[in-house]
Amino acid sequence: MRVWKFGDNINTDLITPGRYNITIDEKRLGQIAFIEFRPEFSLNIEKGDIIVAGKNFGCGSSREHAPISLKAAGVQAVFAESFARIFYRNCINIGLHVFICNNTHKVDDGDKIQVDLINGIILDETKNIEIQGDPLPTFIQKIVSSGGLIDFLRGDGYV
């Protein structure tokens, strides 16, 4: 498993351009992740890889196609210095792990990694360091631990 490193302000048009996301088919969405911005991404990604990015990841549109495409492509978690709020909610709702993390600059593109999803830790095997993400707020943790918003609502959510 490796790191795919991105910079600041990665917007939803870069993740899933409007012209390509006219579908709700997850497999097709997985194939268009970063199709123009970084075409090698969806071709070479392997299940379990992670994205590490700078500030304001996922800004722009509310399109849930963007996080769905990352999850369908195989991304198991996104660590970023900050997230745009709708994208952040969308990831939690569909069960894609997201961690706010101030030390993303310590990790480089292509680093070999393991991830501790429960504690939000990247184990960077290339550099032999550990990077800690912020824990999720308790309220959000409840949704995540239910398996996403739909399962949360099927249970006791909002009742």
Next chain:
Amino acid sequence: MNQNITEKILAYASHNKEVHPGDYIIADVDWVMFHDSTGPLVIKGFESIGKKIFNKNKLVTFFDHFYPAPNIDAAKLHKISRDFIQREEIIHHHTDGVCHQILAEKYVSPGDIVVGADSHTCTQGALGAFTTGLGSTDIAGILATGKCWFKVPNTIKINVLGETKKGVFAKDVILKIASKIGSEGADYSSIEFVGEYIKNATVSDRLTLCNMAVEMGAKNGIIEPDEKTLKFTGREGKIFKSDQNASYEKNIELEVSELSPQISCPHSVDNVKTIEEVEGIPINQAFIGTCTNGRLTDLEITAKILKGKKVNKNVRLIVIPASITVYLEAFNQGILQTILSAGGIVSYPSCGPCIGRHNGVLDEGEVCLSTQNRNFAGRMGSPKSEIYLGSPASVAAASIVGKITDPRKFI
């Protein structure tokens, strides 16, 4: 009490006496919206919950992002939504304009909580309501429960002072604000617009301002309701106003008396320059419309500038009224005839080329000056095309000259 308008609306809707930034609350919603692009994922999520719609009369649906369908994929998505709308007997379904414009015209009242599966749902905050964009799964959950969780945001107060000069518009003011705050400067926050300029602004201008709150990352943009708001909506609603001593995370002041027309440059909304700095850049396409600037006042200024002139032979000018109400009024006033006589293209109310799916897609190397709210690389077509953003006057003037031009020369 020391609550601002956003906190008061969230407290009311969550049955709390007061709320504070950082609180997690569960609020009752007044209006829920989805459109043809985000709707199919809402429907998929909603059906997997296996509950009934909490109140069918509070759901408003739109076909506006690619209507009529430009290809088979789009037609398939319309079919999914159309089947749902027929099966569930949804009465508030629209194919007559852009969702944010019609929500403002026909539905939203001051004090409402409005959630839509579209980031620019922040637009109707201009009417003194709490309105915000969410993803499809959130909207699916709200359809089943009538409720939504929110983290109460911090609020940034923007005090806009003075009066703009001739040729300078609300779009120029909000682009200037975006350049000051930056595209992530209001992440998770509320933006409250106050001050002399806001008091004097038309409801149309206020909608333009709040529309772009999300371009700074904001959860919502909001303006206190007044007589103009009530005259526009014709709906009384619940009137909330910020307390004198309400607390704000940040106070920003902007004096607009000396502001020149502003242009946002590729490929980020906060990359804003004055018209003087970018004058002379050749354009291939000029687009006037969208939820940001497709209202009657926008088309009026367009026609005023184009009257008796011709669109440059190297430019395609595309004008799309934001709703059928706007379209018909512009038609009745002869505005559309002026635009057509000048060589402009007038299309049926929709989002048009803003999302790069139809009605004016850009090729590699092409440049568009648009009144829309976003200029991300590849949004209107080729990732190697460029989008500049400006006011309808700036776009109309550029369409005549074929280059970015100071609109004040034409007014």
